[in-house]
Amino acid sequence: MLQHEPLQRVLYIDLSRRRFWVDYRPEVFERYIGGVGVATALLHEECPEGTDPLGLDNPIIFAVGPLVGLFPMASKTVAMFKSPHTGNLGESHAGGRSAVSIRMAGYGAIVIKGASNTPVYITVFNDKVQFHDGRGIWGMKSNLAARALREREPGSGMRTIMRIGVGGERLVSYACLNTETYRHFGRLGLGAVFGSKKLKAIIIGGKHSLSVVDKKGYKKSYDEIFKQLLSSPSLKKYHDLGTVLNISHLNKLKALPTRNLQSPFFEEAEKISAEHLAENYLGRRIACTHCPMACIHLAALREPYEDESYFYKTTFTSYDYEPIYALGAMLGISDVRGVLRLLDEVEVLGLDAITTGVVMAWTTEAFQKGLITGKETLGLEPAWGRYQTYIEIVKNIVSQPNRFYKAIAKGVEYASEIYGGKDFALAFGKNEMSGYHTGYGSHLTLLAGSRHSHLDSAGYNFDQNFLGKENLSPEAYAQRIFAEEAYRQILSSLVICFFARGVYGYPTIAHLLKIAGFDLPEGDLKELGEEILREKYRFKLREGFSLDNLRIPKRILETPSPYGELKEDFFKQALIAYKRFFQ
Amino acid sequence: MARLHVVDLERCVGCQLCMFACHRRFGKGGLGKSAIFVRSRGGMSRGFTVIVCRACEDPPCAAVCPVDALQLGKKGGVVLQPQKCIGCGNCKDACTIGAVFWDEDANKPVICIHCGYCTKYCPHGVIALLDKEQVDVTA
Numbered sequence: 086m087l088q089h090e091p092l093q094r095v096l097y098i099d100l101s102r103r104r105f106w107v108d109y110r111p112e113v114f115e116r117y118i119g120g121v122g123v124a125t126a127l128l129h130e131e132c133p134e135g136t137d138p139l140g141l142d143n144p145i146i147f148a149v150g151p152l153v154g155l156f157p158m159a160s161k162t163v164a165m166f167k168s169p170h171t172g173n174l175g176e177s178h179a180g181g182r183s184a185v186s187i188r189m190a191g192y193g194a195i196v197i198k199g200a201s202n203t204p205v206y207i208t209v210f211n212d213k214v215q216f217h218d219g220r221g222i223w224g225m226k227s228n229l230a231a232r233a234l235r236e237r238e239p240g241s242g243m244r245t246i247m248r249i250g251v252g253g254e255r256l257v258s259y260a261c262l263n264t265e266t267y268r269h270f271g272r273l274g275l276g277a278v279f280g281s282k283k284l285k286a287i288i289i290g291g292k293h294s295l296s297v298v299d300k301k302g303y304k305k306s307y308d309e310i311f312k313q314l315l316s317s318p319s320l321k322k323y324h325d326l327g328t329v330l331n332i333s334h335l336n337k338l339k340a341l342p343t344r345n346l347q348s349p350f351f352e353e354a355e356k357i358s359a360e361h362l363a364e365n366y367l368g369r370r371i372a373c374t375h376c377p378m379a380c381i382h383l384a385a386l387r388e389p390y391e392d393e394s395y396f397y398k399t400t401f402t403s404y405d406y407e408p409i410y411a412l413g414a415m416l417g418i419s420d421v422r423g424v425l426r427l428l429d430e431v432e433v434l435g436l437d438a439i440t441t442g443v444v445m446a447w448t449t450e451a452f453q454k455g456l457i458t459g460k461e462t463l464g465l466e467p468a469w470g471r472y473q474t475y476i477e478i479v480k481n482i483v484s485q486p487n488r489f490y491k492a493i494a495k496g497v498e499y500a501s502e503i504y505g506g507k508d509f510a511l512a513f514g515k516n517e518m519s520g521y522h523t524g525y526g527s528h529l530t531l532l533a534g535s536r537h538s539h540l541d542s543a544g545y546n547f548d549q550n551f552l553g554k555e556n557l558s559p560e561a562y563a564q565r566i567f568a569e570e571a572y573r574q575i576l577s578s579l580v581i582c583f584f585a586r587g588v589y590g591y592p593t594i595a596h597l598l599k600i601a602g603f604d605l606p607e608g609d610l611k612e613l614g615e616e617i618l619r620e621k622y623r624f625k626l627r628e629g630f631s632l633d634n635l636r637i638p639k640r641i642l643e644t645p646s647p648y649g650e651l652k653e654d655f656f657k658q659a660l661i662a663y664k665r666f667f668q
Numbered sequence: 669m670a671r672l673h674v675v676d677l678e679r680c681v682g683c684q685l686c687m688f689a690c691h692r693r694f695g696k697g698g699l700g701k702s703a704i705f706v707r708s709r710g711g712m713s714r715g716f717t718v719i720v721c722r723a724c725e726d727p728p729c730a731a732v733c734p735v736d737a738l739q740l741g742k743k744g745g746v747v748l749q750p751q752k753c754i755g756c757g758n759c760k761d762a763c764t765i766g767a768v769f770w771d772e773d774a775n776k777p778v779i780c781i782h783c784g785y786c787t788k789y790c791p792h793g794v795i796a797l798l799d800k801e802q803v804d805v806t807a
Binding site: 154155157185188189231232235236241242243265266267292293294295296297300301303304307311315368369370371372373374375376377379383401 | 681682683684685688691692694695696697698699700701705706707708710711712713715772773789791792
């Protein structure tokens, strides 16, 4: 590592005592690079066994990596914490301006500990760290709190504004942390951890130069990477139509979970497709800092007020595949204006869109089957496609007026323990499913992945790549899922966006790290990926996770996938094979 | 001699690749000495502003420099003579559009020299290096 490399600086913030300090931790960054590798090491240091996720001792750790600010698409921040949603490993990633802002403020990681008694927000501008009274923005929607902070605090263009909505304040276990309005640390409840600390927002910014080992080599390698990124087909695809193009694609494949996965096909998918959205609603595309792709698509929805003529409002809502799956197909909503309105409500209240959609899909089916009645829903009658009712349910999830809404504010695993309906409670490792019913790979990723996210190892890719060509054995699936998740630990330690993975292979990574002053040969990188994954699993096992007793929701076995009906035994064999990688 | 122009602000996606490019001219990463700046217009839904020297023919920044450290360019704009600059910051205050940036380490202004390096890295056609005759004065 270069001598004055700011990455080695870790900022510690103690909310209880309102103190902060900086430690130099070159050894952690030299060993684990940054991002998820470093955050995992810090989580082991900072999070005692059995910690209450909403208690004082749960740390929030943000980490970035050495290529941030040097190379394009190294633009993610990794957050780690103990999840209030699963009671286990919490890990979530987001882009926006977050990663570059943390690096430009002069840090490789930020650790937030303790809790405040009164609402607070924090600003970090270079070496200046301040605690501010947050009472004036407590109780505000996420977008309005951000607007107030944007105007009050300096650093426009060179800062990140991470903030929670009322969902986080009221400790919904799947509340998200929003950054730059359109990106999210979406999954596993970081918003609730912020809320439990009475921390409404953190603003981070600064301006630094970053030295490299070889100036000429740096410019040359930058140009090569840049050229490759611009000519990559996935870059064009996601720039043009955005990730939501998967709606049509998966629907054609009959792998789009629809109406709580009662069906793998949504007959009205065209109405919520990327093509339809682009043609009628696409208002603007934006990018994360240092990303040429600009995959963030904003829909402009113009709506009249009903109480006064010629009075309109225009709302900009970012749409991606996962929210449109969860709040569209999964709820049987084909009125795309309704989907956007629902999504906007979820956004401003600060909830994870995937989990919220799956929770409401379970609620609808439980209501239809009579497991819950109007007594529980307080008179609301959830039904597929009825987006107005779903908007009311979202509000109730946040305000939690009775026992039922308190239960669904903890997710489907928890709610189905009380009300039944486990067979169609679509959670894996207690985290609600993402939008791929492509086959064994997809669900194995969700079951075995360290954060039970489709992004852990993207088994849905293996399903699609091998469909009609080769039937992988359970062991082969386990092997591929492990290798992919290990590789992704390296990407996430460098905090490179997964969309750029085609360009950032092991040899390229080793070369670029050398330019940045890190000496990690290709072979070591492969081993390191596995080591980081095992370290994450060590945390999970310590906190009570087991691959032996994972619940496999019956619904995924009943509804045919592109591979036909999936067999429970196949999953069990694959999990036994997967377990061997951790012994 | 060509000058840097913001040809279509509405195409800007806010990626800030131009800012990194400007800084990379010196073989360094980061943003500390960038002479071009992109920020949102008060929230990203409203789009972005690109702030960079417009190469004024009669530049206010040069007019207020007490030590003549900003030499006039042949076709507008200025070139900093760092050995003369006393770091007073008058130039920064004089620029109406805020296109005089500040290098905190050196305590001197950073002003675009219209080299056009950044334009090679704008994937969306927001900025371009144009000769005088190529400029659409009505745009």
